[in-house]
Amino acid sequence: MLAYYIQLGLRSLRRNPLLTALMVMAIGFGVAASMTTYSVFRATSNNPIPEKSSQLFVPLIDNWGPEDAAQNKGEPPEAMSYTDAMGLMRDHRARRQTALYPVAPSVIPADASLLPMRESSYAVYADAFAMFDVPFLYGGAWQASDDEAHSATAVIGRKLNDKLFNGANSVGREINLDGRSYRISGVMDTWDPQPLFFDPVNTSGFGDPIQLFIPFTRAIDLKMATNGNNNCNKHSGEGWDAWIRSECVWIQYWAELPDAAGYRDYLRGYAAEQQRSGRFQWAPNVRLYDVPQWLEHEKVVPQEAKVSLLVSLGFLLICLVNTVGLLLAKFMRRAPEIGVRRALGASRKEIYAQFLIEAGTVGLAGGVLGLLLTGVGVFGVTLVFAPDIARLAHLNFSLIALTMLVAVLATVLAAFYPTWRAAQVQPAWQLKSN
Secondary structure, eight states, X not given: OHHHHHHHHHHXXXXXXXXXXXXXXHHXXXXXXXXXXXXXXXXXXXXXXXXXXXXXXXXXXXOSOHHHHHTTTTOOOSSBOHHHHHHHHHHOOSSEEEEEXXXXXXXXXXXXXXXOBOOOEEEEOXXXXXXXXXXXXXXXXXXXXXXXXXXXXXXXXXXXXXXXXXXXXXXXXXXEETTEEEEEEXXXXXXXXXXXXXXXXXXXXXXXXXXXXXXXXXXXXXTOOOSSOOBOSSOOOSSHHHHHHSSOBOBXXXXXXXXXXXHHHHHHHHHHHHHHTTSOOSOOOEEEEEHHHHHHHTTOSOHHHHHHHHHHHXXXXXXXXXXXXXXXXXXHTTHHHHHHHXXXXXXXXXXXXXXXXXXXXXXXXXXXXXXXXXXXXXXXXXXXXXXXXXXXXXXXXXXXXXXXXXXXXXXXXXXXXXXXXXXXXXXXXXXXXX
């Protein structure tokens, strides 16, 4: 019977090509608009490290006081001062921990035909690689002893390795940064978590893949200024030493924790100790966010992505309302046919099956059109969104499957009222009137 109903549905679609075309276009355009915007929303709201997102935490400590916190709804600054970052590193209350900040050294190729370049770079501690599940193509992370020794070592990305060493294993070789040599301890495989969860403060959550890591301690020794935000609530003083001793916040801090409650108590105790020492003149004000909470706190999902998704879903709803009207007109024009079928013994259940399957074929055709338009839309999202965000939208298998599923399911749901009306046709009245 299923094959027979599909055959009836296809025959009915060919009988009214104009009406069929209108329904297919309504479904196709509605689904394409919603799926295109959903592809962007999905990419920007993605959990970038699902296996560990509940174990990685950002601690925040209020080192500015209640007056500044009041301007931020009572929240501490969204970064950490050098004093607090080093205090937490020394106490080492986490399983793994790292302070990090963006730097901008010039990469000077050994090949004189190549110009110096800047790549997205960070100063971190060795724990960062295991914490963030960074994959390696060659070698691995430097050791904790390299952090303590302030060693001139580096981890580079696959793309940078291709530029400098033609993709060869470069572990143990030297890379020139700002005229200083660094020994390469590892080459990362492709690693591009989106959003960039470990530093949304400086990247807004999106940016190019990181291609260079150097030890935090080495960067501080060389007085490498941050290539990101540097926020101060008062003048920091002149010179490097005054700056790192100031209350300016510019460091991101991450901790991998088996027990978030215990670490939160530790943070309160740390802030209370700073209060007792006279550095803080206010009660402890600390926060501890896991990855999803931190991304939500930083409002990583662009507002335009949320608005566009809501608008496109509204457009899909309008298209479905129009489809309901078109299906109702189409089905009710076949009232005599329905009356004859009912008179010959067809049940209401069989009428439901026939017309819902027919609606499903309309949805399938609309899904194919929507899929083509979604592909065009994904390539055209750069007209609406910033390039760093637009590049995340991809037409992959899951989006293809979802597009077809939404098209068919939405059309079948839209067909329930017209099908119900069709199933209520009285065969006796139809036979008498015809």
